[in-house]
């Protein structure tokens with residue numbers, strides 16, 4: 043019988059509880075350095091202990107996300123919390139309900155379909171750049187700017203015209219809900235959600251917003267709209283099956299959740315890293331100028347903007363927007379020679395695996411060349427998985443790559459960036475995000 047995985051040193055009584063609260067990202071990396079590829083993190087006093095198994099090798103990630111996916115389900119404490127806040131849409135549902143939703147929603151995320159959103163994405167980037175041009179101080183916080191942009195893009199693509207209120211509500215509500223989900227996930231005991239007034243208000247505002255937009259749409263007979271909400275309301279499969287109104291609402295919530303802070307983090311750090319690595323910035327700009335010759339980017343240019351895409355991929359290696367992906371083991375299993383008891387929460391971690399010395403030389407160094415095709419081919423597939431992998435991989439990958447590469451190209455066309463903040467604090471809420479400003483100075487070209 044295999045043994046249980048080792049645990050990092052922590053408080054004798056509370057395990058890694060306080061470390062996880064204070065510096066969860068640091069704790070994970072220290073866990074791998076101290077204990078290896080499978081680590082048993084325990085948090086909380088005896089009797090109330092929370093146990094989380096971290097799996098950090100590429101083979102382990104593959105087992106949890108793909109080959110053993112039937113045993114590692116979205117029943118973990120994290121997913122219970124996400125489900126309670128964001129409903130049972132594509133991100134959270136399982137089994138028949140999931141298969142049905144994926145079948146219905148997938149056609150709305152084909153490359154051809156998503157490419158139709160490129161114009162709207164570019165228009166929103168143009169609005170941001172116009173505002174940047176008008177600034178007298180020329181200093182912007184990339185974190186705020188990227189979050190505003192990606193929220194406007196996803197809201198516009200979902201709701202068409204009804205964007206302003208959606209953006210305001212989500213900007214206020216999302217951090218409160220996300221923070222609550224993240225705290226409750228690593229807490230051995232939780233008070234009822236209804237006791238948290240801030241959470242309840244934010245949650246009600248977010249759900250009311252979606253319900254109201256959907257209801258107003260159907261009342262006005264505007265279900266025909268070409269935005270994502272209109273498509274979701276109309277979509278049918280061959281047998282005539284369609285999403286119920288509550289399922290449409292849950293997808294909307296999930297797209298708002300999954301589709302904005304993730305892309306915002308990717309964009310923030312790609313710009314931040316280029317702002318601090320002027321050689322990379324110069325090379326990416328030269329590519330943009332060569333490929334686009336001063337015109338706006340389009341979907342056909344994506345495959346030509348190879349270096350710009352590598353910059354984005356490398357930014358997501360160092361700052362993966364989803365730093366950990368959690369599952370619950372149904373049956374006892376073995377990973378990397380260690381026993382994983384039935385019922386354990388198990389997570390794989392782009393944050394850790396993307397820095398694993400077995401796959402990445404000098405892992406903390408920013409180097410887009412790691413994503414040259416020959417380098418990518420030489421690495422195990424599961425050494426890099428910012429969008430997850432396996433049967434539950436991200437449906438929005440092309441959406442966010444299209445949005446982010448276009449945005450990067452348009453920024454580079456107009457501005458030189460100089461990074462002002464070297465020490466950026468990070469937090470792993472529901473997604474990885476900066477908790478301190480990420481400022482840069484802009485010089486028009």
Ligand code: HEM
Nearest residue numbers: 132133300301304305308363364429430434436437438442
């Ligand atoms: C840089 C941007 C993004 C990153 C890094 C990202 C990352 C991820 C990851 C890691 C997963 C897998 C979660 C798991 O296995 O538990 C996932 C799933 C998902 N993502 Fe994304 N995502 C991004 C953008 C988007 C966008 C723009 C949308 C939609 C507009 C989206 C919608 C979804 C959905 C619906 C799922 C669940 C898919 C399924 O289970 O079938 N994501 N994403």
